[in-house]
Amino acid sequence: MTAYIPFIPAIPLLSSLIIILFGRILSKKIVAFLGVGSVSLSAIITIIAGINFISSTPENGSYTVTVWNWLTTGGFSANIAFSVDALSLIFCFVITFVGALIHLYSVEFMDHDEGFARFFAYMNLFVSSMLILVLADNLLLMYLGWEGVGLCSYLLIGFWYKEPENGYAARKAFIVTRVGDTAMIIGLFLLFINLGTLNINELMQQASLKWAVSSPLAILSAALLLGGALGKSAQLPLQTWLPDAMAGPSPVSALIHAATMVTAGVYLIARTHVLFALAPAVQAAVAVIGAATLIIAGFSALTQHDFKRVLAYSTISQIGYMFLALGVGAWSAAVFHFMIHAFFKALLFLGAGAVIHLLHHEHDMFKMGGLWKKLPIIFITFLIGSASLAALPLISAGFYSKDAILWFAWSSTNGSKWLWLAAYFGAFITSIYTFRMIFVTFFGEAKTEPTHKPGKLMTIPLVVLAIISLIGGFIELPENFGHFQIFSRFLSTTLPSVQLAGESHNELLFQILSAIASLLGIYLAYLLYFKKSSFAESFSNSQLANFFYKGWQFDWLYDKVFVKPLVWLSEINKNDFVDKIYTAIAKATEFLNSLLSRTQQGRLRWYVMVLTAGVVIILTFMLNL
């Protein structure tokens, strides 16, 4: 009864293959149909699978379907097998559902692009890879999906390949994430060598059986996996690729660089939570990294001019929250925030994409303005998304998900007030930059005129996502506030619930505090950017702002530390000094040749002389031996 599960990733893959092979002879309509249809079909299957799962939850919490044996040798075995549990179902749902909406949006967005078919081929391939990633029952297959999404991300960032910068951004994304991936694959080696399997369930069992808490191997392998997660999820110190990744088309940014792929790291950590639980130090590091990232990215978002870059930094920041949640052991809170974030961030990106699309590819927010009247639907949906991002109290979904994280950052056993403080401050900044965006873009005087109104294909996804962004939060309400926890209960079959340090009696206080932060942030943004306070002006010209603008100069640093040396390395020894050695040998022989050639000068007496001298030498030698 679970045999249909492989179709979830297979259908988009098939569609992608069809488009790749026959894309040039198929009409746009068919391509669009294939592209959107395949993902929608996957979404439907996912929902069916979800219903099945809920109606008959298996005892160990997951179904596994083995398609074929991938490779078995020397004690190693990996299957092409898909495993469905609560966690993967949630991810699948987000991927296919948001994916389907974004595909739909793309049909209009990419309408006039010559790479229409190519786009859908890549997008479908991405969806398929991402589904493989989340459905994989072993880490190797997961790694396949992991790299697959990396590839698609690369392809899609560099989609408009004629601009060299896009290509560089794509390469940067691939290479930076690949650094993390390499750490991850070493982690896989370590896990396999020590635990003898890469099957996730077995692995987790073995790990908890064989390894004590804080044993070096556990710490090392968790740290290595974390490396992979950091790369994909653009966390410190591997976050630099994501802002540049905005070079891709907006639907790509929405799907890959906001909603799904970048949260693969979250998925990985959640998936291997047993391992992280065995390595508290690493788990703490996850929390700290998350906290640091969310603040750093928040500040950077505050100073960006490019519409999409603001969103990109905000994505980094929001994933920081998820990491923070993972770090403090609030697994389901992290996944919940992932889901909500996926909705509202996809919405924001699609909205931003629509704006940019309609404004002749104008990316600079400060050249927009006053759009709320001209593009009302986009404005409203964008506002809803922003509210969610800024965690506007009560009405936005983001409030519930983020609030849970803030709360657990303080209250869980792994939490601390510093983490909370960072997250709290981050929330404050979030609402500033979010509404800075709103005020700058949609209010004030109009600087650029939109060409036309968005079509239905673009607005429907926006509206759908906006609705979810509003109501999505209600599936998981705090204990003191409705105590409606369908989400975490659903997840509890897979993920352990958070352990709180003390009593939860002051949760309300925290909710109020975070509401204040959010509102204060909005007010501040209002003062600074709607009222055009001179402080905003002077701040944006300051050194500090520039520092933030440049992403805390990480790029500069990496350029100096990695890129420059690499370029230098490639410049020196271009012709391989080893070759010189062999050339020297050849030269030496030639030299000997010329030396000897001089003896062969053609004079008879010299010949006799050599002959005689030879006799003398040999004779002298032999008589004296």
Added chain:
Amino acid sequence: MTALDFICLAPFLLLASAPIIIMLTITITRNIKVVYGFSLLMFLLSFISLFIVAPYIPHVIAPLFIIDSYSLLFLAIIIFAGFLITILSYIYISQQGDDKEEYFIILFVAALGASVLVVANHFISFFLGLETLSISLYILVAYIKTRSYSIEAGVKFLVIASVASAFLLFGMGLIYTATGSMNFKGVASALGSLHALSPILLTGFVMLLVGIGFKLALVPFHMWLPDVYQGAPAPVTALIATISKGAVLAIALRFFMDIQGFNNQAIFIALSAIAIISMFTGNLLALNQGNLKRMLAYSSIAHFGYLLITLLAGSTEGIHSAIFYIASYIITTLGAFGIISLLSVCSGNADSIDDYKGLFYKNPFMAIVMSLAMLSLAGIPLTAGFIAKFYLVLAGVKSGLWLLAFSLVINSVISLYYYLRVVTTMFTTSDQVKPSTIPLMGNLVLVVIVIGILFLGILPAWVSDIIASLS
């Protein structure tokens, strides 16, 4: 002289009668074709006579000659080479110069001298054989006297060869003084302990070595070789490279094995040094050579450096490998010089490697033969040279001559460069494509050579079994 002696001397008598008969023919009429046909016939007859001799071996004609299976094999090689060289010579000589008929007289004398060397086991027959060969070679080298090259080569060859002969004689004299015998076996039995030879004997051996080393062109007695190779007419160069060297190697081997020279440390070290230096000098000198004949001369210096390994190995395997090596070397060298002389006929002089540019496109068959020859010289599988080198190295390492084997390997690598250069040149296109046709007999010679090279290279067991079974 018994009847058996005469039977055993049959090849020699045939070879010796040929010059007389040719001379008589010339007195009647000067007809090159008749002389040529007769020459071929005589070589053929003497080759056949080897089979007549075969049942009676080993046979000693005291005190000068010993006809055993070893000498018979060398005789076969020499006569076979002589046959092919006759064809090449005819094609070459019939197109240039005057008084062509005498050439064949001298050719037979040379072959006779070489044959005598092969069977000699006495200083007198050694010396006379060597001189018969040398004097005929002076004449043949300078045969086309209208060319200053030929004359220069002839003069140089004569002077240096005479010096070498003088050394050889002096050395023989010293050995004779010390031992009172001129027969190899006699010398060997009079030597006493080989580990401490008396200085006079050592001096004698060194001077003897000059004579032999000169003919084999081992360093430092090698300097004449490139000049003579270059100056001599191509078939004569082939003659020097094959018959002359083969015969001298044969006697050197016989003498060295009879006296068990490898047991003396001084001789062993000296010969090893000469071998190694010859390999390196030859190959290094050949490296940048633009003249094909000179290049082959240098390469031959190296090859005879390799061949010294068989002497030093001091085993029956060494001798077998020497015979196989010399056989394959001769067939290969004949291939190379065959092409040179055939091409010299078609399109003037074909000395310079540049003359071979684009040969593959002009005459693919010739280019392939040449390539085969070069690859065989370089010791690449499928060719005779590979198996020969294999036997040689095997014999060497079996006797523990690792240093020599190692330097052979290094030298094989160096030598590759220039052998490949020839091959490469033939396959580079040149604009001036003159179609060149070779006479039928020339083609036939090439075919025989190709078959020989490949046969020895692919099915060496037959020949090596023959070599092994005879001795």
Added chain:
Amino acid sequence: MNTIFYIAGAIALLSSILAITNRNAIHALLYLILSLLSISVIFYILGAPFIAALEVIVYAGAIMVLFIFVVMMLNIGLEEELENKWLKPRMWILPSIIAAILLANLIYALRVLEHQTVTPQIIQPKQIGISLFTTYLLAVELSAILLLAGIIGAYHIGKQKKKIIHRFLKK
């Protein structure tokens, strides 16, 4: 007898040295003939009368005459200036050194024979003849062929073709 050996030997060495140092080819050849004659004396007192005779007849008589013939033919007897140019004193240095080392080696090597003396034993021409025509018969035959080759070769190479020069090129 020993005195004769020494005297003849001294003359032979001296005249040989003079032969190789002389500028004039004819003079040198005459010195060489003198050397050969004195060697023939030594042959004689060593008990080889037949060889002594041969030395005079063939070497001094025939071969040297051949030389003189060629020298005369080429008319090079009086080119002493050229020889002076060719024979610079420093050219003697290296060959002499080599010869000296060789000599030293030879002396060292010959020490073995120090106390051996030649037992005076005259070998009659008849004995040689018998040896030549029985034991070494084949060698004699071979040397006949060798001489034949020498004759044919000398004839072929030495033969000069008259150069046919076009009349316009004639001076």
Added chain:
Amino acid sequence: MVTVSLEVQILFAGLLFLIGLVGLLVRRNIIFMLMSIEIMLNSAGLVFVIAGSHWAQADGQVMFIFILTVAAAEVSVGLALILQMYHHFKTLDADALNTLRDKNER
């Protein structure tokens, strides 16, 4: 008869040989070179005669006769070659004979 030690006799031959050798190495005139070779060959023959009389064998003298034969043949061919050489090179200078070489060789 002669009672000079064998050593001295051979040494005498050796000296003659060396004189010939030096002459060969020093003289540029090809005729002198040929003469020097004759001296060397002669001295080698001398060794054989000495040794032959030492061992009381005819073989040494037989060898001398063959040396003589060969020397004669060699000289005749050599002189013929000298004639041709003079014809081609217009000189008897042995050093002038250096046209045989490749362009790479100085």
Added chain:
Amino acid sequence: MILLYLIIILMAGGVLAWLLGKRSAISSRIISLAAVSIDLILIIIAILQNGIPDDKKWIFEYSVSWIPKLGISLHLAMDGLSLLMLFLTFFLGLIAILISWKEIQKSVGFFHFNILWILSGIIGVFLSMDLFLFYFFWEVMLIPMYFLISIWGHENRIYASYKFFIFTQASGLLMFLAILGLYLAHGNATGYYTFDYQQLLGTTYNPTIEMLLMCGFLIAFIVKLPVVPFHNWLPDAHTEAPTAGSLILAGLMLKTGAYGLLRFVVPLFPHASQIFAPFGMILGVIGILYGAKLAFSQTDLKRLVAYTSVSHMGFVILGVYAFNELAYQGVVMQMIAHGISTGALFVLVGQLYERIHTRDINKMGGLWEQVPIMGTMGLVFAMASLGLPGLGNFIAEFLTLVGTFKANILMASLASVGLIAATIYSLRIVQKVFLGKKDNDYKMKDLSIREMVAMGSLVVAIIFIGLYPQPVINTAKPALMKTLNAKQEYYQSQKVDDSVILNNRTCSPDTRKLNK
């Protein structure tokens, strides 16, 4: 007998192609295509009839005496490893002939003669179970390759062909000496002189001699492989060779080196290999990183790809010296996957060169617009070369690295850095060639059907072994186990010695301290 037929068909086909080539070029193309296809079909039929036995026996064996006096025989045998290599050879051979259909217009007959003889030499190498025969074929494949480079190559072909030949020949001759040494060592020990591989397997030697002999074999194989610092012939040869030549060089000839390590070095010299293992691994890591670094520096596309071969082959030697099944399977996979992927990249470069007559990546850029199919192919193989999961190379690298990790964690980790390096250079290829602005005015046609068949089959192959490598693994397993067992058996028989060695090793630092 079938094994002999395989070789003979190719050789005869070569001669026939040459002879007919003078009359019509097309006929020699067809003949060579037919010869390779017949071989392929023949081997498939034979395998289908025979099946692959799971035990340690050969699948096919053929032996006839050649030079009996020296114990040399024409001993051909095939096991799983050889079978895989044979498949690869025929497959890539077909591709090579297909892609040179248009490219080669000069002396077509001779060209196909060379191709077929190279192939026959290569399968000879894979099948020989007599060391003399092995060396024979080892050399036989060089000459035609030399011709291939020096006649049909690019501008600098002469230099490259010399370099190729001299490097491989020099190392080959050292191996030749080692073979003779082995022959003598075995003969002296047992009194039975033979070149037969099976017989020589159990030879016992003293450690120094074993080391020396192993080095002789090793040098030949690591030059062929190639391993830094013996890699210098490769970039030149690959760059200058015609496309088919590069394909065969990279796809097949390098594999003979890897095959030699697995077949000869480790089983014949188990103890010396054990000692050499750390150095081998270090060489592997150096190769991976240094090759990648140089690949990144190149502007000549073909040269770049050539250096990636150096990098990829580093994994092979790394895996060989890990001495476990995983790594060995990885090595075999790497041999096949690299053969396909790098071969395909060379084919691609060849097709580009055919169209725009340059290999300089600075003169390319933005070609995707005109040749999207080619671009897709390029992308696939660039991804293969950077080890994207789902493609064959990933399986290879993963297994190799896991195996290595078992043996030596540090080396495996360093080698994994090579994955990042591979990403950098592979993406550079895609970026520089296909993406970016088009600032040139090349008019190019996309792949023709013939080219698409060739490339397409390569793509299918690389994806197939990436997703379903099990057949390959199963086929190779018995042979690899044999190689591994040879080592283990040796150690079981020598347990005492081994412990002594271990003790010595552990003791030595202490004694050193004491001495101080």
